[in-house]
Structure formats: C-alpha cells, structure tokens
Amino acid sequence: MTTEMRPTADIIGRDDINDLEAIMSVVNSDVDEAIHAVHSTYDTIFTWDYEKGQRPKLDKLYEKAKTSQWNAQTDLPWETDVDQEAVVVANAIATGGLGQGADLSGTPLESWGDKEWIDFGVQSQNWTLSQFMHGEQGALVCTAKIVESVPWIDAKYYAATQVMDEARHVEVFAKYLDDKLSGHYPINAHLRMLLDDIIADSRWDMTYLGMQIMVEGLALAAFGFMHQMTTEPLLKQLLRYVMSDEARHVAFGVLSLQEYYAQLSHAELRERQEFAFEAAVRMRDRFLQQEVWDQMGIDPKSIVPVLLQVPERQMFQTMLFSKIVPNCKKLGLLDAADGWLRERFTELGVIAFEDWVDTGEEYGSLQAVGPEAAAS
Ligand SMILES: [Fe+2]
Numbered sequence: 001m002t003t004e005m006r007p008t009a010d011i012i013g014r015d016d017i018n019d020l021e022a023i024m025s026v027v028n029s030d031v032d033e034a035i036h037a038v039h040s041t042y043d044t045i046f047t048w049d050y051e052k053g054q055r056p057k058l059d060k061l062y063e064k065a066k067t068s069q070w071n072a073q074t075d076l077p078w079e080t081d082v083d084q085e086a087v088v089v090a091n092a093i094a095t096g097g098l099g100q101g102a103d104l105s106g107t108p109l110e111s112w113g114d115k116e117w118i119d120f121g122v123q124s125q126n127w128t129l130s131q132f133m134h135g136e137q138g139a140l141v142c143t144a145k146i147v148e149s150v151p152w153i154d155a156k157y158y159a160a161t162q163v164m165d166e167a168r169h170v171e172v173f174a175k176y177l178d179d180k181l182s183g184h185y186p187i188n189a190h191l192r193m194l195l196d197d198i199i200a201d202s203r204w205d206m207t208y209l210g211m212q213i214m215v216e217g218l219a220l221a222a223f224g225f226m227h228q229m230t231t232e233p234l235l236k237q238l239l240r241y242v243m244s245d246e247a248r249h250v251a252f253g254v255l256s257l258q259e260y261y262a263q264l265s266h267a268e269l270r271e272r273q274e275f276a277f278e279a280a281v282r283m284r285d286r287f288l289q290q291e292v293w294d295q296m297g298i299d300p301k302s303i304v305p306v307l308l309q310v311p312e313r314q315m316f317q318t319m320l321f322s323k324i325v326p327n328c329k330k331l332g333l334l335d336a337a338d339g340w341l342r343e344r345f346t347e348l349g350v351i352a353f354e355d356w357v358d359t360g361e362e363y364g365s366l367q368a369v370g371p372e373a374a375a376s
C-alpha cells in the first residue's frame, strides 16, 4: 500500500527545512494579545468501563503521581537571593564563555564587550524561561483535553494528575520570572503555531503525540541541560522538581500511544509521522531566539546564521532531540511508512539518538523528588 506523499512545504510551510529567511519571517505580530482563542472540535468521551488497572502501567503511573505531588509555594527555597547578572556570568564561565567559538568579525557583535554580552545573557534567560512558562500552559490545556477525549479510565485518572502537575509548572515558572528575573517575553510565534496545531487537532492521540512525546520530550532534555548547567540553587531545585514530573508525563505518552499505534494503518501512521516532523521543525525554529535579538536592537538576520555555525550551539540544538527520537522509535514511528520519519530525522541531523534510552520507564530513575528527597 502506498501513501499519498505530502510535499514538505505543505507540512511546514517551506520547502527547505534550513531556509533561515523563511523561518525568521514568522514573528509574533500581536505581542499585546492577552487572550488567545484556538478553535477545536472533538468528542468528549465518557466511558462506563470503570475497571481500574486494566492498563497496569498507566495505573502504576497514576499511583506514583499521587504520591509525588509537591507544593510550588512551600517546597522551594523562594527566599534565595538571585543576582541575575552574576548568574549569567557564572553560567558563561561554566560553559566556556558567551559568544565564544564564533567568528563575529563583520557582524554587529564585533564590538561587543562584557556589558553587552551580560545584557544579552540576561535577556536570553528571560526569554528562555518565558517560553518554558508558555509551553507549560500548553501542557496544562492539552492534558485537560486528554482527560476529556481519551477513552480509557486509567488514562483519564492519570491525565487528571498531570493537569495538576502542569498548573504547578506554570505557577513556578511565572513566579520565578516575576520574583527573580527581569522581564517576560510573549510567546514565540513558532511555539504558538505548534501549540495551536496540537490543540486544534480533533484526534486524541495527536494531543499526546504533539504534547507528551514532542513538546515534553524536548522540555525534559532542555530542563536537564539547564539543570546541569545552572549555578543558581533555586532554579536548580525548581528544575529538578519539574523534571521528575515531566519524566512521568513523557512515559504517559509512550505507554498510551504504544498500545494505540499498534492497530493503526500504514496511512494513519504516516499522518502521525508528518505531525511529529512538523513539531520537530517548529521546536527547532523557535530556538533561534529572534525576539532576543530584536530586544538587543540587532537584526536577527545579521547574526543568527553566524551563530548557527558554532559547534557547541549545533550540539545543544541536536541534544534537545535526545529523548524525542528514541521515543518515536519505540512507538514504531521511525520506520513505519517506508521509514519516512527516519529520513526526516536524518535531514534534521538527530537520527543518531535513535538507540538512546527511551522514556517509557525512565521516570523510575527520576522519581526521587518528593519534598523529602529534594531536601537531601
Ligand atoms: Fe510541565
């Protein structure tokens, strides 16, 4: 059976995945928007089959979630003083220096001194945590939707715990930004497009694929990276708490979709592959941090292509996919439909992660965070 080939431009809005002009032409033109509505039509599913534990792995995850709750207000050391500039400098020293490794001659950054680089580091941190916060709200609404749309009682129970987790995540990032950093950024246009697509899709498994596998898979890798790198104790602990929840969330996606995908047709799997590819591209695009350059008064087009050449930067971008690729493999998405997604992930330069550990059971090793474990 052959599947209708959809051209790349239909899926991601451009032919060449690396077309920087096209990527950077997508901007958030309504930064003062306070309410954002996304239309969605889907069936809200009741099940009259209340037998708990029919899906033992989901049931176990649900029981685990119930004993892993923490309180964003009281379990974190909010009294910690955060000197954001000092943190930026310390992080820069830990990672080998801001802007190092790039040939900046002929760019607007050629004349930058410490002050400009620190300023950039501050903006970059405000931006990064703002996008985390927006992404967390995406997770909050997606899991609320899963509670309604998934047909299995064990999944409804588990998803309900995740709704609470995500509320807490939005809460901690918002509080950290307000109390410890120096400004919010509006949602990045690429991230918003992705969240809109996930929410607008009427099929319950697409919510899982977009959110649990792609967005949360990337978040887990990004939080892990930042947790390792940061020298700021409050942020470190905050991320550790959030990661222990996120590992369960990604496991929820893998365990649920594994069962569902096993009975999908070739054509249906191909649609899932295209969705995974689109999500991967959107997430990669958002990491260009266009808005930070705008804030610094620099045209992103004049500097982004130069910085993309820095090997550390490329490595960081690829590492963000270290959870996504093995999870897609575990779900059978890499090689379904003649290996279409394998080819796309090869183009994106991330296929090497395919045999890394998947996240189906990884939450076991990250579970050590209840309030008592974090204190140790
Ligand atoms: Fe989250």
Ligand SMILES: [Fe+2]
Pocket: 139, 166, 216, 245, 246, 249
């Ligand atoms: Fe999550």
